[in-house]
Amino acid sequence: MEGLGGLGHLFVTMFVSGFGGVIVLPAITDVTMAALCPGQDQCSLAIYLSGFQQAMAGVGSVVMTPLIGNLSDRYGRKALLTLPLTVSVIPQVILAYSRDTQFFYAYYVVKTLAAMAGEGSFHCLALAYVADKVPDGKRTSAFGILAGVGSASFVGGTLAARFLSTALTFQVASVLSMVALVYMRIFLKDSVPGGALRQPLLKEVEEPCDEDDSSPRATGTFKKLPSLGDLICLLRCSPTFSQAAMVSFFNSLADGGLMAVLLYYLKARFQFNKNQFADLLMITGIGATLAQLFFMPILVPVIGEEKLLSTGLLISCINVFVYSIAWTAWVPYALAGCSVFAVFVRPSLCSIASKQVGPTEQGMVQGCLSAISSFANIIAPLIFSPLTALFLSEEAPFYFPGFSLMCLGLALMVAFFQSLIIRAVPPIAGGKISSNRCTDTLV
Secondary structure (H helix, E strand, O other), X not given: OOHHHHHHHHHHHHHHHHHHHHOOHHHHHHHHHHHHOOOOOOOHHHHHHHHHHHHHHHHHHHHHHHHXXXXXXXXXXXXXXXXXXXXXXHXXXXXXXXXXXXXXXXXXXXXXXXXXXXXXXXXXXXXXXXXXXXXXXXXXXXXXXXXXXXXXXXXXXXXXXXXXXXXXXXXXXXXXXXXXXXXXXXXXXXXXXXXXXXXXXXXXXXXXXXXXXXXXXXXXXXXXXXXXXXXXXXXXXXXXXXXXXXXXXXXXXXXXXXXXXXXXXXXXXXXXXHHHHHHHHHHHHHHHHHHHHHHHXXXXXXXXXXXXXXXXXXXXXXXXXXXXXOOOOXXXXXXXXXXXXXXXXXXXXXXXXXXXXXXXXXXXHHHHHHHHHHHHHHHHHHHHHHHHHHHHOOOOOOOOOOHHHHHHHHHHHHHHHHHOOOOXXXXXXXXXXXXXXXXXXXX
């Protein structure tokens, strides 16, 4: 184990690629509205298309993240990191060239395909890389620092977006995405768990979970690739992972819904524009960076990752409920400053899950957790985009513009109550889930 000292190049790659991805976020809502509904503050078509894109990205992630995570356990993290970093470049280049309607539609199609192929994979692989390098006792703090680097790139990207023109924003994003890819390929030291081809988790649990040894999954190449049965097997053999997966689903359902509708809600409700979106994102990002880099390493040893997870979910739930009844334009700014504890959720979940398996299954378990989150991201926009469009329109059954946000708050409440019953077991001795443990669980 190299510890945090071996993660410097990964942190740089994450910062640069995150900066390039975030810098376009404040502008993309205005670009979408200008291309689809010029001169309007409310556009149902933009909400529906954004929701559809997010749902399709979730469909791709459900398939791709477990596959890429599993393959990285066998072939190393660096080779698989190349895919998400490569596909992220192309959509930025299109809007850097032009933001006319026809180019926007070209961007929309390419961005959707790129998100299906690579969205979620980068963070899944980064988490697995950290788990390769950092021992169990320091892993939660390391995940928090990794998330803090991502938050720092978020702050830098939104700050740059605040002062750059829209055209220059996409040009800078394109260059930074390319730089991140080249830097990673040149400087990042590869990580292959165990120093050789992995011995799959399935080898130890497939007898209790699959009685038919003659199935294609038990032999040949198919045994090396993840399947729905593998995920079910993992969920059944580890109650702690099952509970973490349930929390992850409802938390991601709320996050996916907010991602799909919040900016359009704020634009329709308070006529926010690119600069105000950037201000909000920057306030949130600064708080997240400070919390993850400085507070989380202090709090984890004191209160534990389970209580930190519950605290983050409770704060998130309260924030979303207040968003739904926001009565003036300063309320979103106040809520952005109160969201510090919400950023503890994802690192805590990843740490709890990572301790349920050994070093040669980290890619698989992070990929499975990411797939569950992606499945929630498929459902969220399909439900909440039409609901938001309805309650922001004149055909709403009753006047409550934030009704969809209140429903998202209820999803977070479910995640909070589920998090209260998580009791993480100590890390597996020897780094494996034994067949005995699985059998005992199944009985």
